[in-house]
Amino acid sequence: MAPPERLGTVLAAKREAGRKLFVPYVTAGCHPAWLEVVGELAAAGADAIEVGLPFSDPMMDGPTIQEASRQALERGTTTASVLDQLARADLPVPIVVMTYFNLVHRAGEARFAGRLAAAGVRGAIVPDLPLEESGPWRDAAEQARVDPVLLVAPATPPERAKRILAVARGFVYAVGLMGVTGERQALAASATAVAERLRGRSSLPVLVGVGVSTPAQAAQVAQVADGVVVGSALVRRLLEGDDPAALGKLARAFRAALDDA
Amino acid sequence: MSAVQPAAAPEPLMADPGPSGRFGPFGGRYVPESLVPACLELEAAFREAWDDPGFHQELDDILRVYGGRPTPVTPCRRLSAQLGVEVLLKREDLCHTGSHKLNNVVGQALLARRMGKDRLVAETGAGQHGVATATAAALFGMACTVYMGEVDVERQALNVFRMELLGAEVRPVGSGSRTLKDAVNEALRDWVATVDHTHYCLGSVMGPHPYPWMVREFQRVIGDEAREQCRTLLGGRDPDWVVACVGGGSNAAGTFAGFVHTSARLVGVEAAGGSAMGHGAPGVLHGMRSMLLQDEDGQIGEAHSVSAGLDYPGIGPEHAQLGSVGRAEYVTADDREVLEALQLLARTEGIVPALEPAHALAFVVREAGRRIPSGATVLVTLSGRGDKDVAQVRELLRGAP
Numbered sequence: 001m002a003p004p005e006r007l008g009t010v011l012a013a014k015r016e017a018g019r020k021l022f023v024p025y026v027t028a029g030c031h032p033a034w035l036e037v038v039g040e041l042a043a044a045g046a047d048a049i050e051v052g053l054p055f056s057d058p059m060m061d062g063p064t065i066q067e068a069s070r071q072a073l074e075r076g077t078t079t080a081s082v083l084d085q086l087a088r089a090d091l092p093v094p095i096v097v098m099t100y101f102n103l104v105h106r107a108g109e110a111r112f113a114g115r116l117a118a119a120g121v122r123g124a125i126v127p128d129l130p131l132e133e134s135g136p137w138r139d140a141a142e143q144a145r146v147d148p149v150l151l152v153a154p155a156t157p158p159e160r161a162k163r164i165l166a167v168a169r170g171f172v173y174a175v176g177l178m179g180v181t182g183e184r185q186a187l188a189a190s191a192t193a194v195a196e197r198l199r200g201r202s203s204l205p206v207l208v209g210v211g212v213s214t215p216a217q218a219a220q221v222a223q224v225a226d227g228v229v230v231g232s233a234l235v236r237r238l239l240e241g242d243d244p245a246a247l248g249k250l251a252r253a254f255r256a257a258l259d260d261a
Numbered sequence: 262m263s264a265v266q267p268a269a270a271p272e273p274l275m276a277d278p279g280p281s282g283r284f285g286p287f288g289g290r291y292v293p294e295s296l297v298p299a300c301l302e303l304e305a306a307f308r309e310a311w312d313d314p315g316f317h318q319e320l321d322d323i324l325r326v327y328g329g330r331p332t333p334v335t336p337c338r339r340l341s342a343q344l345g346v347e348v349l350l351k352r353e354d355l356c357h358t359g360s361h362k363l364n365n366v367v368g369q370a371l372l373a374r375r376m377g378k379d380r381l382v383a384e385t386g387a388g389q390h391g392v393a394t395a396t397a398a399a400l401f402g403m404a405c406t407v408y409m410g411e412v413d414v415e416r417q418a419l420n421v422f423r424m425e426l427l428g429a430e431v432r433p434v435g436s437g438s439r440t441l442k443d444a445v446n447e448a449l450r451d452w453v454a455t456v457d458h459t460h461y462c463l464g465s466v467m468g469p470h471p472y473p474w475m476v477r478e479f480q481r482v483i484g485d486e487a488r489e490q491c492r493t494l495l496g497g498r499d500p501d502w503v504v505a506c507v508g509g510g511s512n513a514a515g516t517f518a519g520f521v522h523t524s525a526r527l528v529g530v531e532a533a534g535g536s537a538m539g540h541g542a543p544g545v546l547h548g549m550r551s552m553l554l555q556d557e558d559g560q561i562g563e564a565h566s567v568s569a570g571l572d573y574p575g576i577g578p579e580h581a582q583l584g585s586v587g588r589a590e591y592v593t594a595d596d597r598e599v600l601e602a603l604q605l606l607a608r609t610e611g612i613v614p615a616l617e618p619a620h621a622l623a624f625v626v627r628e629a630g631r632r633i634p635s636g637a638t639v640l641v642t643l644s645g646r647g648d649k650d651v652a653q654v655r656e657l658l659r660g661a662p
Contacts, residue, residue, distance in 0.1 A: 056560040057437065057546060059446045060293050060453070066436055078558050101291055102545045106559030128545070130297045132281070133289055153295035155456065160298075178295055179454035 007048065007094045007123040007147040007170040008204055014047055015205045020258040021171075021227025022218075023207055024234055024251055025098065027052040028085075029077025030068035031238050035085050040248030041234075042093045045255035050125065050229060051086065053079055053099035060100075060127045062182030064232040067239060079103055079112075083119035096123035096149065096170065101137075104129075109140035117144040123170040125149045131164050138167060149173050152198060154190040165202040172204050174225065176211040182232045183213035187220050195225035215257030222261035230254055274588055275477070275514075275521045275579065280304075282470020285585065287578035290469040292548045296449075299456045300548075304471040306376050311478060316371065323367050327400070328357045330364075330482065334490035334640070339609040344629035347638045349500060351487045353512060353645060354614065360645030361483060361512045362393035366462055368479035370397040373460035380404040380459040384448040386413055386441035386508065387570030387617065388420025389645055390464030395429035397462075405429040408447040410440040413569045420649050438563040440572045441508070445547050465509025466577035469548030473577050477514040483642060484519020491640055499523040500640040502633055506530050506620040507538075507591065508571040510580045512644035517589060525640075527589035529580060530620045532571040532599075535564025538584050538591035541575070551578040567596040567657065568616035570645075594623035600657060602626045603647065613647035616654070 011021055024041045026034055028051050041049050054072035058065060079099075086095055097116060104112045104126060116124060124146055129137060131150065141148040147170030152161050155178060165172060176191035177184070191208050198206045208221045209229030218228045234247055242250075272285065282288045282304075290300055310316040324330040332355045337348040353361035366383075373381060381398045383405070385391030391407040398405035407429050414421055414433045424431050437443035445468075452461040466473045466480070491500050503520045505513035507529035517527050531538060537552040544553035546561055554562030554574035564572045576591075583589035594602075599616060602623035607613045614622060621641050625633065633639060647654070 057442065057446055059449045059547075062450070070436075073560065080558075102553075102555065102561070103559040105543075105545050105550075106555065106557070127293050128291050128548075130290065130292060130294050132297075133291055151294040153293070153297075155295055155298045157298065164294075175293075175295055178456060180450045 003145060004120070004122065006145060007096060010094055011047060011171050011205045012203065015226050020222040020261055021047045021205055021207060022255055022258050023048045023050055023096070023227065023229045024254070025050040025052060025229060025231035026238070027054055027065060027068035027072055027235055028082040029054060029072035029075050030235065033244050035089055036244040037238060037247050038089070038091065040244045041251050042091055044248045044251035046093055046251065047227065048094040048096055050096045050098050050231070051082065053082055053097055053103060055100040055103060058100060060180055062180040062232065064236045064239065065181050068235045079107070083115055086121065087119040094122040095120065096125060097121050098125040098127070101126050101129045104137060109137045110143065113140040113144035113146050116146050121146060123147040123149050125173060127151060151175055152194065154178050154194050158197070161198065168202065168204055170204065172198060172202055172206045173229065174198055174206050174208045176208045179210070181210050183236065184211045187211065187217040191221055192224050195221065199224060215253045218254050219257040219261040222258050227258065274583065275518050278470065278474050282474065284579045284582035287549070287551050287581040288470060288473055289550050290548060291545045291550065292469045293453065295453050296456065300469050300471070302376065306372055307471050307475045310372055310375060320368055320371060324364060324482065328363050328367065329355060331486045332356055334487055334494060336494060337610050340606060343609060344626065345635040346625070346629045346633050347636070348625060349491060349494065349638065349640045350643045351483060351516065351640060352643055353483060354612070354643050358393045358396050359648060360389040360393065360615065361480060361515065362390045362464060363396065364482055364515070365464065365476050365479040365511060366393040366397040369460065369462045370401045370403065373403065374401060376460065378458055378460040380455065381462045382406045382448050382451050382455070382459050383462045383464060384408050384441065384444035385464065386444065386572055387568065387615070388413065388417040388424070388649060389570060391429070391431070392420055392423050392427070394462045395424040395427035398429060399427050406451065407431050408434050408444040408451070410434050410438070410444050412439045413441065416653055417569055417649060419652070440569065442561065442574055449547070465511040466514040466579060467509040467547060467549055467575060473549065473579055476511050477518055477579060480511050480515025481518035483512060483515035484517060487516065487640060488519040488523070495638055499525050501637040502526045502528060502639040504528045504530060504621045504625055504639060505642040506571065506617045506644060507576060507580060508573045508617065510577040512642050514577060514579055516642045517583065521588065527583070528624060529589055529591045530624045531591060531593050532564065532566030532568055532620060533593040533595040534566045535571055535573060536593045537574060537576040538580070539593055546575055549578045551575050551581045567599060568620065570617040571620065592624055594620040594627070598623040598627060600654065603654065612643070614643050615645035615647045616650045618642065618644045
């Protein structure tokens with residue numbers, strides 16, 4: 001069997017076809033039916049799904065994902081349990097994991113990347129691993145055919161952004177605002193500004209995440225970006241008791257807003 | 262006492278770690294991209310300031326006329342007679358605000374001013390660093406927010422009020438273990454969102470580069486002064502042993518910096534319930550690669566100690582290096598030993614130490630005449646005074662079996 005297509009290849013092809021990309025996020029294990037939620041998100045038209053591996057000290061995350069991580073760990077969620085579940089699920093879209101570097105470091109970069117690949121995971125976002133520290137992880141991920149996604153922030157100077165884009169794989173995660181993850185009343189001006197700055201600079205799709213909270217905000221971002229990552233808006237509803245179908249419905253609203261953008 | 266020879270160290274110890282911020286395999290700068298430019302700006306500002314005699318002049322002046330430096334080294338006559346070793350105390354408890362923390366925050370506040378930042382954010386465990394930061398903010402006319410775990414807010418209520426008196430806002434942190442580790446997370450989250458006008462005034466030799474190096478340099482005044490003072494008191498000799506408590510490890514790093522190139526044995530004393538060196542494994546947290554309490558999956562463990570200032574699952578990366586190459590050793594003291602040492606110093610010398618340096622004393626009390634040979638000279642850094650802990654110690658002693 002041919003190995004699955006790389007995350008970057010899948011997403012770039014969709015972008016070339018004129019589609020705005022939708023990558024919803026869910027914290028693995030934050031809800032007993034989290035994997036069902038992943039299925040609903042895929043059915044709702046997600047282009048890839050970001051699965052958070054819970055960490056005890058998620059310093060880039062706001063209250064919603066902190067709480068989701070806490071509940072997931074309290075339920076006994078581990079990297080192994082999540083990857084087992086993902087490996088057994090036959091998901092129609094690529095899975096990208098998001099986690100903090102200590103989980104990678106503890107396992108060892110090569111071993112961690114191998115475990116992701118074995119579970120069918122095609123990309124990884126490690127937000128506390130900036131360019132200068134990322135070399136060994138990028139090499140290990142590349143070996144395992146897992147795309148190491150890198151972040152560009154509103155504070156990143158142009159010369160530095162160029163160096164990041166040169167080694168990023170999968171997609172470029174453009175951080176929409178200076179702050180932690182979480183919903184915001186209005187879209188930050190920095191969300192479109194950071195996407196503007198990156199437009200046309202990379203062969204990879206540029207997705208804006210952090211602070212993209214509503215379908216309308218997603219549509220606004222999609223005017224300048226190739227797509228969005230949406231996390232807290234979905235996870236909050238899951239924590240508040242919404243069922244997977246309700247999450248699917250909200251995801252379809254994001255999908256529709258992006259298709260109309 | 263013969264010296265412990267450093268095991269063939271490939272790099273000079275306690276030097277400038279260079280742009281990578283590495284101390285051997287430890288250190289580095291593991292922060293989200295949003296914070297990388299701020300860390301680079303801070304490193305550049307610190308390098309420039311540290312090369313500027315004008316900066317040193319201003320810092321030294323403030324620490325002298327405002328902070329009360331130099332602090333003395335006190336020979337402990339009655340305690341030494343009782344233990345059979347010659348104990349000298351470096352008296353950081355006599356610094357303004359009652360601990361060594363002021364040395365670092367005055368340096369960082371001056372840097373913040375040079376960088377045009379008008380707000381300080383800090384984490385605190387026992388409250389000493391929070392009080393020091395609030396003090397520096399008042400002195401320089403800056404806004405100040407201090408994050409403190411809910412558990413610590415409760416056991417250090419008096420320090421919370423002190424910070425508020427000084428004009429700081431104290432924000433209790435209810436996540437995780439609700440102690441120092443979680444206060445650091447929350448301070449970092451604040452900083453990501455406010456970095457354009459806010460300086461993160463980190464309180465120990467931890468965090469992303471340049472903090473571990475910069476804080477050690479701001480604290481090396483402890484070791485530099487103590488070495489001169491010991492030479493005067495000991496007829497030109499250095500002490501045989503140099504002992505300091507270690508949470509993140511700033512007073513120990515500042516102390517060791519003055520003695521790392523002498524023959525003195527360097528000992529860092531951790532809380533038995535929070536021994537990153539004894540029970541930890543290499544990991545990455547709060548911007549650094551160091552020794553961390555963690556499980557098999559890499560989830561961070563929780564430290565448990567009577568002392569809020571030592572309730573931290575990690576240790577500064579330079580200590581991890583000093584320990585791994587054998588230049589310093591890291592040991593523990595348990596809560597019972599600590600309370601006994603605190604009372605012993607109070608009764609023999611009329612000095613009530615904070616619970617944190619009582620760990621360093623507890624090691625000396627336990628090992629005098631055992632690992633520390635009779636007649637040896639021992640310098641202990643008394644990093645802070647015990648006033649903040651009096652109510653807690655009273656409760657502990659009442660509850661003690």
